[in-house]
Amino acid sequence: MTEKKLSRRDLLKAGATAALGFTIVPRHVLGGPGFTPPSEQITRAIIGCGGMGRNHISYDLGGPLLALCDVDSNHLKMGLDRAIKEGHKNVATTKDWREVIERKDVDLVHLPVPPHWHAVMGVAAANAGKDIWGEKPMSRTIGEGLALRDAIDRNGRIFRVNTYWRYERNFFGLGAPIKQIKKMIMHGMLGWPIKVYLGEVHGFEWKTFMWSGDPTLKGEPVPPELDYDMWLGPAPYKPYNKERVHMKFRGYWDYDGGGLGDQAQHFVDPVQYALGKDNTSPVEVVADAYEQHPYAVQPFRNVVLRYADGCEIKIDATMGDPDTPMFEGPEGKVLSGFRCDIPNWERKLAQLPDPEPQHDDFKTCLMNRQKFCLNEQVSHRACTIINLAKAAVRTERKLRFDPDKFQFIDDPQANLLVSEPMRAPWTLS
Numbered sequence: 001m002t003e004k005k006l007s008r009r010d011l012l013k014a015g016a017t018a019a020l021g022f023t024i025v026p027r028h029v030l031g032g033p034g035f036t037p038p039s040e041q042i043t044r045a046i047i048g049c050g051g052m053g054r055n056h057i058s059y060d061l062g063g064p065l066l067a068l069c070d071v072d073s074n075h076l077k078m079g080l081d082r083a084i085k086e087g088h089k090n091v092a093t094t095k096d097w098r099e100v101i102e103r104k105d106v107d108l109v110h111l112p113v114p115p116h117w118h119a120v121m122g123v124a125a126a127n128a129g130k131d132i133w134g135e136k137p138m139s140r141t142i143g144e145g146l147a148l149r150d151a152i153d154r155n156g157r158i159f160r161v162n163t164y165w166r167y168e169r170n171f172f173g174l175g176a177p178i179k180q181i182k183k184m185i186m187h188g189m190l191g192w193p194i195k196v197y198l199g200e201v202h203g204f205e206w207k208t209f210m211w212s213g214d215p216t217l218k219g220e221p222v223p224p225e226l227d228y229d230m231w232l233g234p235a236p237y238k239p240y241n242k243e244r245v246h247m248k249f250r251g252y253w254d255y256d257g258g259g260l261g262d263q264a265q266h267f268v269d270p271v272q273y274a275l276g277k278d279n280t281s282p283v284e285v286v287a288d289a290y291e292q293h294p295y296a297v298q299p300f301r302n303v304v305l306r307y308a309d310g311c312e313i314k315i316d317a318t319m320g321d322p323d324t325p326m327f328e329g330p331e332g333k334v335l336s337g338f339r340c341d342i343p344n345w346e347r348k349l350a351q352l353p354d355p356e357p358q359h360d361d362f363k364t365c366l367m368n369r370q371k372f373c374l375n376e377q378v379s380h381r382a383c384t385i386i387n388l389a390k391a392a393v394r395t396e397r398k399l400r401f402d403p404d405k406f407q408f409i410d411d412p413q414a415n416l417l418v419s420e421p422m423r424a425p426w427t428l429s
Contacts, residue, residue, distance in 0.1 A: 040062070040367070041062055041063030041064065042061045042062060042063040042107050042108055042363065042366055042367075043063050043064055043066050043105055043106050043107045043108070044061060044063060044064070044065050044066065044106065044107070044108045044109075044110065045065070045066050045067035045068070045069070045100045045103065045106045045108075045109050045110070046065070046067070046068050046069070046079070046109075046110040046112065047069045047070075047097045047100055047109060047110065047111055047112075047113055047121060048069070048070060048110075048111065048112040048113035049068055049069070049070040049072075049075040049076055049078060049079030049080075050070070050072075050075055050112065050246060050247070051247070052112040052135060053070070053075070053079060053110070053112040053113075054078060054079055054082050055112070056110045056112050056133070056162075057079065057082050057083050057086060057088070058082075058086060059110075059133070061108065061362070061363050061366070062363060063107070064088065064089075065083055065088040065091055066090075066091065066092060066103070066105060066106055067091065067092040067093070067094065067099075067100050067103065067106065068080055068083060068091055068092070068093050068094075069093070069094050069095065069096070069097045069099070069100050070095065071095055071226060071227040071228075071230045071231045072225055072226045072227075072231075072246070073095070073225040073226075074225045076093050076095070079093075080093055095227055095230070096230070097121060098124070101121075101124050101125055101128045101130065102128070106130060107130065107131060107366075108130065108131045108132070108133060108366065109121075109125045109130045109131070109132055109133070110132075110133045111125070111132060111133070111134050111135060112135045112162075113135070114249045114255045114256060115135075115137055115139065115140040115255060115256045115257075115261055116140050116233065116234060116235045116254060116255045116256070117233055117234070118134060118135070118137075118138065118139050118140065118144070118148065119139045119140070119141075119144035119145065119147055119148045119428055120144075120233065120234055120422070120426050120427075120428060122134060122148045122151070122152070122159075123147055123148055123151040123428050123429070125157075126148075126151040126152045126154070126155045126157045126159075127151060127155060129155065129157070130157065131157050131158040131159065131366055132152065132157060132158075132159045132160075133160055133162065133362075134159060134160065134161050134162065134379075135161065135162050136161050136162060136163050136265035136266060136383075137256075137257070137261050137264065137265045137383045137386050137387075138161050138265065138376075138379045138380060138382070138383040139380070139383055139387075140255070140256065140257070140261075140387075141387055141417065141418060141419060141420055142383075142384055142387045142388075142406050142417075142418045142419070143406075143418045143419030143420075144419070144428065145380045145383050145384065145387070146380065146406060147428040148376065148380075148428075149376045149377065149380045151428075152376040153376065153377075156369075158365055158366050158369065158370075158371070158372060158375075159372070159375055159376040159379070160362055160365075160372045160374045160375065160379075161265060161269075161374050161379040161382075163265055163266045163269060163374065165178060165266060165267075165269070165270045166178065166269055166270050166273050166358070166373060166374060166378075167179075167358050167360040167373050167374075168360065171270055172202065172203040172204055172267070173201075173202030173203035173204070173326065173336040173337070174202075174326055174334070174336065174337075174338055175336065175337045175338045176338040178270035178271075178273060178274050179354070179355055180338065180349070181274045181327055181334060182273060182274040182276075182355050183349060183352060183353075183354060183355055184327075184332075184334070184340075184345075184349060185274055185275065185276070185327070185329075186276065186355060187352045187353075188331070189331065189332060189342060189345065189348065189349070189352075190327060190328070190329030190330075190331050190332045190333075190334070190342075191329035191330035191331030191332065192309075192310075192311075192329060192330070193307075193309055193310035193311040193312070193329065194275060194311050194312075194327060194328065194329045195311070195312045195314070195325075195327075195328045195329070196271050196274075196275070196311075196312065196313045196314065196326065196327055196328075197314050197316065197320075197324050197325060197326055197327075197328075198267050198268070198271070198313065198314065198315050198316065198326075199314075199316035199318070199319075199320040199324060200316065200317060200318065200319055200320065201316075201319050201320040201321065201322050201324070202322075202324075202326055202336045203336075204263070204267050204315075204316075205263065206259040206260070206263055206300075206315070206317040207258075207259040207262055207263060208258060208259045208299035208300055208317045209299050210259070211250040211251045211256075211258040211259050211261075211262055211297060212251050212258065212296070212297055212298055212299055213251030213252045213253075213258075213293065213295070213296030213297045213298075214243055214251070214296060215293040215295070215296040217239075217241040217243055217244060218239070218241065219239030219240060219241065220239070220240055220241050220242060221240070222240045223242075226240075226245070228240045228245075231245055232423070233423070233426055234422035234423050234426035235254040235255055235423060236254055236423060237423065238254070238295070250262050250297075251296060251297050252295055252296060252297060253294075253295050253296075253297060253390075253394070254295055256297075257297060257386065257387075257390040258297035258298075258299070258300075259299075259300075259317065260300075260303075260315075260386050260389050260390055260393070261386065261390070264315070264385065264386040264389065265379075265382055265383055265386060267315075268313065268315075268382050268385045268386065269374070269378070269379070269382035271313060272378065272381055272382050272385070273378070274327075275307075275311055277307065277311070277381070278377065278378040278381055279377075279381070280307065280308075280381070280403045281307075281381055281384045281385065281388070281401065281403035281406075282305035282306055282307050282313070282385065282388060282401060282403070283306065283307060283308045283400060283401055283402075283403060284305070284306040284398065284399070284400055284401065285303065285304070285305045285306075285388045285389060285391070285392040285398070285399050285401065286303070286304050286392055286397075286398040286399070287300055287302070287303045287304075287389065287392035287393045287396070288300065288301040288302050288303075289301060289303075289392075289393045289396065291396070292393060292394055292396065299317065300317055300393045301316075301317055301318055302314060302315060302316045302317060302318065303315040303389040303392055303393065305385060305388060305389065308403075313385070315389060322336070323335070332345070358373035359371060359372055359373050360372070360373050384403075384406070387417075388401060390417070391408070391414050391417045394417065395411075395413060395414050395417075399411060399414050406418065
């Protein structure tokens with residue numbers, strides 16, 4: 001009987017966790033300096049070759065890029081041109097994302113597509129045994145996020161959302177990594193509960209007018225390079241207009257949620273981490289916004305979200321007061337530029353233990369089959385904040401929310417926004 005040897009890809013597809021015996025072969029014997037054996041490579045495919053999608057081509061995980069997909073042949077050509085320029089060879093192209101999902105030789109699927117596609121494609125990829133590099137926001141609705149989260153967990157996949165401020169880079173106007181604030185909060189330096197202010201005056205650009213939709217759009221001829229029906233996918237049918245697709249989609253509820261969809265996952269995910277609330281969500285949300293249109297996003301001024309323990313996040317799209325603290329508790333305040341009103345706070349902070357290290361190397365997480373720090377669980381909680389804010393803007397009233405059932409309390413109209421119907425034949429199964 002011939003013994004079957006398991007490649008790394010076999011292990012990934014099976015979600016194996018058992019340690020296997022192996023023989024170490026010198027790298028120079030296999031293929032010279034810098035050679036990576038195929039069993040250690042992560043093969044990739046990218047669905048969506050717009051501006052963000054072409055950026056994904058440049059992300060290096062040490063393996064080949066096998067395929068590109070886009071419903072616009074012009075985008076597809078630009079993606080292929082960039083891939084070739086960056087040294088990728090034999091890259092297949094297609095307009096149908098399902099052909100990418102069906103490939104057995106693809107380990108990881110990138111999904112830089114409009115948010116109305118995130119859950120449908122993500123669930124299909126997880127069910128097909130693919131790991132996923134997603135884009136923000138994780139999902140267009142709370143229900144779509146739950147379906148994606150559960151599919152990833154059920155299939156033992158590794159997932160990440162493409163945002164970074166939880167584990168690297170300075171947190172916008174704070175001028176310091178969010179880990180420093182988490183350290184202050186977890187050791188009680190600011191007291192409890194905490195109020196968080198995410199205002200434009202501190203560098204949180206909400207792009208509310210930039211991503212407002214136009215409710216007066218008229219139908220136009222569909223350009224020959226675009227498969228518009230596939231671009232719409234699960235979204236309700238509306239006549240094509242160039243102002244609705246590609247870089248303009250964020251201004252329409254059918255596909256995204258204005259500036260909240262564009263920026264909020266960047267801004268609120270680090271706050272969830274700092275507050276230690278990756279396993280819960282706010283219980284109340286209220287918005288001050290311009291009158292909304294049923295499908296064209298209009299600007300908002302601010303949104304306030306409150307947790308059961310009194311912590312609060314204020315999303316402010318006005319310039320506000322530059323002296324407003326970014327983080328404030330009953331024992332102290334932290335302002336932009338990482339300024340604190342607690343005497344000797346820097347010395348005190350330096351003497352305290354750091355937060356637990358995070359699994360922030362995505363390639364290592366893929367190879368070792370361990371959850372990335374921006375995994376499906378924490379990403380869904382952060383995205384739920386976004387979708388709560390969107391619901392408050394759209395309904396124009398205060399909403400109460402059950403963070404365990406993921407439902408609004410005594411508000412059937414708001415609950416219609418939790419899971420919106422999808423256009424046939426697209427489903428989340």
